[in-house]
Amino acid sequence: MSMQQPTMEEAAASSLSLLQLAFTAAVATAALAAAVAVARYNRRYRGLRLPPGPPGWPVVGNLFQVAFSGKLFIHYIRDLRREYGPILTLRMGQRTLVIISGAEVAHEALVEKGAEFASRPRENTTRNIFSSNKFTVNSAVYGPEWRSLRRNMVSGMLSASRLREFGRARRRAMDRFVARMRAEAAASPDGASVWVLRNARFAVFCILLDMTFGLLDLDEEHIVRIDAVMKRVLLAVGVRMDDYLPFLRPFFWRHQRRALAVRAEQVVTLLPLINRRRAILREMQGSSPPPDPSVAAPFSYLDSLLDLRVEGRDGAPSDDELVTLCAELINGGTDTTATAIEWGMARIVDNPSIQARLHEEIARQVGDARPVDEKDTDAMPYLQAFVKELLRKHPPTYFSLTHAAVRPGSKLAGYDVPADANLDIFLPTISEDPKLWERPAEFDPERFLSGGEAADMTGSAGIRMIPFGAGRRICPGLAMGTTHIALMVARMVQAFEWRAHPSQPPPDFKDKVEFTVVMDRPLLAAVKPRSLAF
Missing domain, CATH: 1.10.630.10 (Cytochrome P450)
Incomplete structure (x- = not known):
């Protein structure tokens, strides 16, 4: 007894059903992964006082806000600093970024608490x-x-x-x-x-x-x-x-x-x-x-x-x-x-x-x-x-x-810094800070000649410019x-x-x-x- 072969229409319908099933499974898997990610994030940081930062979306956090801002990330950070200050938080998907852009907080992180x-x-x-x-x-x-x-x-x-x-x-x-x-x-x-x-x-x-x-x-x-x-x-x-x-x-x-x-x-x-x-x-x-x-x-x-x-x-x-x-x-x-x-x-x-x-x-x-x-x-x-x-x-x-805390429980400027967070130091706002430099926007080598401004690039005595980083990981x-x-x-x-x-x-x-x-x-x-x- 021979088996009847499916028609082209039946084969196409069957293939379409399989594709729909695969798509549904993929969407369900992604939704489950997203739900798990949200639950883990909330559990990880429950009770912590993180540095301030822009509110984000579920799962992706601030990722799309950064990606579609129309600005280079380095310029986007300058804007955020004006709003949130010298230490701020960005949640980029499953990564948390704590960004430092001020000399005092940088010195605390890299030298005092190196x-x-x-x-x-x-x-x-x-x-x-x-x-x-x-x-x-x-x-x-x-x-x-x-x-x-x-x-x-x-x-x-x-x-x-x-x-x-x-x-x-x-x-x-x-x-x-x-x-x-x-x-x-x-x-x-x-x-x-x-x-x-x-x-x-x-x-x-x-x-x-x-x-x-x-x-x-x-x-x-x-x-x-x-x-x-x-x-x-x-x-x-x-x-x-x-x-x-x-x-x-x-x-x-x-x-x-x-x-x-x-x-x-x-x-x-x-x-x-x-x-x-x-x-x-x-x-x-x-x-x-x-x-x-x-x-x-x-x-x-x-x-x-x-x-x-x-x-x-x-x-x-x-x-x-x-x-x-x-x-x-x-x-x-x-x-x-x-x-x-x-x-x-x-x-x-x-x-x-x-x-x-x-x-x-x-x-x-x-x-x-x-x-x-x-x-x-x-x-x-x-x-x-x-x-x-x-x-x-x-x-x-x-x-x-990027730095990271060696163990849980670390704090900077009074805020909690999770052990799994990326700690990033944004350098330009330090070396261009008018509180630290005279005429910071000008390019003037003479500022470092005798009797002029100090230029300790190690940051050990106080951070003013650290193009090579500072502290133990300089x-x-x-x-x-x-x-x-x-x-x-x-x-x-x-x-x-x-x-x-x-x-x-x-x-x-x-x-x-x-x-x-x-x-x-x-x-x-x-x-x-x-x-x-x-």
Whole structure:
């Protein structure tokens, strides 16, 4: 007996019923997840006195208000500060953000109660793929693992003595940097055009690549390929909607798959550099002649990681973790420094008197017989004042890395701060506070010269500007960053006379957020090489 086949109409009706059933199930699941989220949120924060903030909607909180405000988040926060004060709360889906935008509250959180707010949130996001589940200095939760990683980074890479040892890497990168700009200007139609950020970023990347792996023979094509992969990593770790509403994560499976592919590409790109350095170290320890000094540096950050013992863990870091720790240093220092350079050169182009003062100081210190180096820059008060004012007015990021309370029961400014909340410090309103600064809207390096205003960037004595954060989780790269900014600005002014490009409108200093806070319109400048004896 044969079975009758369904007609096309019956098959279509059956498929439609299945689709309707699936849609109904999806809606029911989403509604259930939303109800559970509301119940959990209410239970978590029952009885707590949170800082004030705009009222939100069920489940999504203030998420849609922020997303559809028509403003960049950094500008939206300025508006909220005017209404709610220097500490406020935003509920972004299942995340609660406590945002500090005043110096006194920031000092309380980062210095006075630094031990209470020294951790990082335990969120489960795509970023964990690239941090080996928070096995980095910046992302690790507060505890023995973080202490081991930070201690090693400072002693093995960022101490004053170690930074001096990498002087050769900086000289190599600076010579290449100046040569690239000369070549770019000469090849341009007017013989003078230079894109600042692109060249500055490549120069900083070269320095950090040398410092991280100690490989001195990488050609430019290879460096460009590595840089392209690292840029893709930065794009892959951007915040997504499912970071705030985790029940949407199944709908972002393509993004997750892409992130995993980028991570695999990062490992494939960096692991050969790690293995090359391993082989060089074996040569150094063996009976064979030492490596050619033009091929390998005597020391690198990676050397300190290969046999690193982390408190609370067995064995040295895995290859995957080595990739993560090396990438942290490179990505953490590249865009932040390059961004500062672009803002700095925009200020120099906009105000020729600043350039004249800088060039006069460089000429007085070293003349034109040799390139300026970092020892020279330490003895240039106006250059140092320029760097401080640059970081006050244009911090590379407007938010310090997110903090979190170590345990429940913490308070700030009399308010409760839940242990699972993100504690974010908004920097511009501190460094532009008229109660702390004279003429805060003006860019004036002279404010930091003798008898002028103080510029303690660590915040330990009182917070006025903290472009690198403050307290226990202050960025360990503060000295390296300021050294590189001062050196690059000095070399650029020593080698070229900088002018506004005739095809461009005057700099308007409008900002936008990419990985860092960059100029809304990238800086194209006109340069004229100076007569030098080297």
